[in-house]
Amino acid sequence: MESGIHLQDVSLTLQGKPVLAGITLHLTEPRIGLIGRNGSGKTSLLRLIAGLVAPTSGSLRVEGARPSDRKAMLGALGILFQNPDHQILFPTVIEELAFGLIQQGIPKPQALTRARAALAAEGRAHWENAPTHSLSQGQRQYLCLLSVLLMQPRWLLLDEPFAALDLPTQARLRRRLDALPQRLVTISHAPEAVQACQRVLWLEEGRLRADGAPDQVLPEFGAEMARRGAVDADTDL
Amino acid sequence: MERSLARIALFAALIAALGFVPKIDMGFGVPITAQTLGVMLCGTVLGARSGALAVLLFMALALLGLPILAGGRNGFAALASPSVGFFLGFPVAAFVTGWLMTWSKQVSTVATFNAAVFGGIVTLYLFGIPGIAAKAGLSLTEAFWSAMVFVPGDVIKAAVAALVTTALARARPGLVAGAKEPASAQF
Amino acid sequence: MLTLTSSRQTWAHDWPAGVKLGLLVLFTLILFALPGVTLTALGLALPLALATALGLVGDWLRLLRPLLWVGAVILAWHGFRGTPEPGVIAVLRMVAALGAANLVTMTTRLSDMQAVFLWLARPLSPLVPPARLALAMALMIRFLPVLSLRAEQLSQAWAARSRRRIGWALVFAVTLAALDDAEHVAEALRARGGVG
Numbered sequence: 190m191e192s193g194i195h196l197q198d199v200s201l202t203l204q205g206k207p208v209l210a211g212i213t214l215h216l217t218e219p220r221i222g223l224i225g226r227n228g229s230g231k232t233s234l235l236r237l238i239a240g241l242v243a244p245t246s247g248s249l250r251v252e253g254a255r256p257s258d259r260k261a262m263l264g265a266l267g268i269l270f271q272n273p274d275h276q277i278l279f280p281t282v283i284e285e286l287a288f289g290l291i292q293q294g295i296p297k298p299q300a301l302t303r304a305r306a307a308l309a310a311e312g313r314a315h316w317e318n319a320p321t322h323s324l325s326q327g328q329r330q331y332l333c334l335l336s337v338l339l340m341q342p343r344w345l346l347l348d349e350p351f352a353a354l355d356l357p358t359q360a361r362l363r364r365r366l367d368a369l370p371q372r373l374v375t376i377s378h379a380p381e382a383v384q385a386c387q388r389v390l391w392l393e394e395g396r397l398r399a400d401g402a403p404d405q406v407l408p409e410f411g412a413e414m415a416r417r418g419a420v421d422a423d424t425d426l
Numbered sequence: 427m428e429r430s431l432a433r434i435a436l437f438a439a440l441i442a443a444l445g446f447v448p449k450i451d452m453g454f455g456v457p458i459t460a461q462t463l464g465v466m467l468c469g470t471v472l473g474a475r476s477g478a479l480a481v482l483l484f485m486a487l488a489l490l491g492l493p494i495l496a497g498g499r500n501g502f503a504a505l506a507s508p509s510v511g512f513f514l515g516f517p518v519a520a521f522v523t524g525w526l527m528t529w530s531k532q533v534s535t536v537a538t539f540n541a542a543v544f545g546g547i548v549t550l551y552l553f554g555i556p557g558i559a560a561k562a563g564l565s566l567t568e569a570f571w572s573a574m575v576f577v578p579g580d581v582i583k584a585a586v587a588a589l590v591t592t593a594l595a596r597a598r599p600g601l602v603a604g605a606k607e608p609a610s611a612q613f
Numbered sequence: 614m615l616t617l618t619s620s621r622q623t624w625a626h627d628w629p630a631g632v633k634l635g636l637l638v639l640f641t642l643i644l645f646a647l648p649g650v651t652l653t654a655l656g657l658a659l660p661l662a663l664a665t666a667l668g669l670v671g672d673w674l675r676l677l678r679p680l681l682w683v684g685a686v687i688l689a690w691h692g693f694r695g696t697p698e699p700g701v702i703a704v705l706r707m708v709a710a711l712g713a714a715n716l717v718t719m720t721t722r723l724s725d726m727q728a729v730f731l732w733l734a735r736p737l738s739p740l741v742p743p744a745r746l747a748l749a750m751a752l753m754i755r756f757l758p759v760l761s762l763r764a765e766q767l768s769q770a771w772a773a774r775s776r777r778r779i780g781w782a783l784v785f786a787v788t789l790a791a792l793d794d795a796e797h798v799a800e801a802l803r804a805r806g807g808v809g
């Protein structure tokens with residue numbers, strides 16, 4: 190089986206607006222960072238890789254599977270949306286956790302057992318019947334992560350996972366993510382968050398502006414952001 | 427497929443949420459709330475089939491005992507009270523409203539208002555009036571006149587449904603079914 | 614959670630939901646067949662006695678309050694018309710039927726009700742697959758508090774800046790939220806394997 194994520198000259202146009210253009214990538218590194226300004230196309234690229242939008246042109250393979258092959262994709266890749274409220278589908282924690290497993294063909298009783306075991310292993314057994322909307326922002330995000338991890342994907346796509354969290358929660362989540370065996374692609378607009386990655390991609394207006402080790406990409410990115418901040422930034426807020 | 431299901435579920439929740447907006451109760455157990463507005467919007471925004479399914483889902487949850495009907499009532503309260511006909515007529519009203527939306531080529535305020543009046547008022551009252559007659563022990567004529575109390579409020583709701591639907595069609599082109607409910611609309 | 618289920622456990626909580634609903638249907642059918650004021654009043658006595666025996670009579674009475682107004686209007690109308698007896702019967706039936714239904718609701722968990730409902734809906738399974746129906750119900754229960762909260766936040770934001778009551782702007786904003794949330798939900802469903 191082909192390994193990694195392949196994008197071949199991928200473009201995406203949404204409602205007449207070019208959002209991504211001419212992107213060719215082969216991703217294999219365990220930790221990859223994706224940076225860029227607001228609106229540069231980071232989220233769109235992640236959704237495209239996850240098979241949630243189809244490219245307007247070009248082709249895409251995740252571990253050899255086409256994005257339309259939903260069954261193969263479920264095992265290959267999981268995605269964490271930026272806003273957990275857009276991801277949580279069920280009124281209670283246990284239903285949310287079990288859903289992905291049921292979708293993978295595991296019978297409901299086993300799925301519930303495994304979800305319960307996962308909660309217990311995290312020291313959160315008391316969450317089982319908690320209403321999802323009563324959890325805090327950090328807890329909701331954590332629930333989304335657990336739900337995706339239960340499905341045991343080989344890749345994890347994370348859209349600004351730290352953006353809405355307070356500092357202690359950020360630190361906890363970071364330790365948790367660092368320990369994962371999965372390959373991670375993490376979006377951030379903050380360079381520090383991707384410092385420890387093996388590879389950093391920099392998107393600018395839907396194109397790949399830079400692609401390389403953090404030491405190569407991040408200083409240039411930092412300088413560019415500082416330059417833009419100094420100039421009249423609010424014209425394109 | 428996922429989208430169709432999600433729209434049905436979210437609009438079922440919308441009908442309930444609109445029912446919680448403060449209301450005035452004018453007697454005969456048919457409170458004036460934004461709830462029937464929710465039913466009209468199911469038809470005008472989702473179209474006939476999805477709109478009716480959203481209303482049916484809402485009714486199912488009310489019949490499971492959730493207090494999601496106007497005034498904090500559940501489905502059993504609706505079945506026991508004179509508003510039973512209105513409750514049972516909800517899905518038909520949404521369906522007729524959605525179907526009438528297909529009569530005009532695009533979403534316009536006037537066409538939407540007409541659809542909401544014929545679907546959400548005329549059709550709904552065809553179900554509601556016999557319900558009042560049966561549960562309150564009145565003749566059909568008496569029931570008819572007692573129901574007329576609610577017509578002005580409902581005409582206002584139809585106007586609001588029209589304004590909201592056209593504004594939505596502008597804010598989210600492609601998301602308002604209007605004249606062209608997607609063929610894929612299914613549960 | 615938004616339910617009318619009583620948090621106080623009673624012996625009736627342990628009865629199967631299907632049995633309770635079956636008895637409710639039977640009771641309602643008999644109730645509407647009973648002639649005369651006396652027999653109908655006896656029909657009301659039964660749920661009242663049960664509610665008292667279960668120790669739920671306070672909550673039970675509170676849940677009947679929405680019918681107070683309706684009942685008063687029906688009685689007044691029939692009194693005005695000079696036909697008190699059908700008026701009294703109509704009100705007694707209404708209160709008894711709702712009272713009995715509320716007893717079932719108060720002593721049955723939502724998930725058990727849902728199971729009975731899905732079982733009843735099985736004949737429809739070629740049209741409405743049970744798994745999809747269950748998913749739709751879960752989605753609605755999940756997003757009901759979300760949309761209600763949205764409505765409340767909007768009216769507060771409005772009240773902070775206006776002396777008038779919020780009107781159609783609220784309806785527009787909440788409906789827009791429902792449309793947008795539906796797009797997000799559809800995407801989240803697809804990300805986890807879709808609805809098949």
Ligand SMILES: Nc1ncnc2c1ncn2[C@@H]1O[C@H](COP(=O)(O)OP(=O)(O)O)[C@@H](O)[C@H]1O
Pocket residue numbers: 203204206208225226227228229230231232233234
């Ligand atoms: N559904 C859509 N329709 C039209 N334009 C969109 C849509 N989604 C995103 N865009 C546009 O694509 C660009 C990139 O958006 P996004 O991928 O969210 O950027 P980022 O995540 O880097 O902030 C933005 O200009 C945005 O307005």
Ligand SMILES: [Mg+2]
Pocket residue numbers: 231232233271
């Ligand atoms: Mg983004």
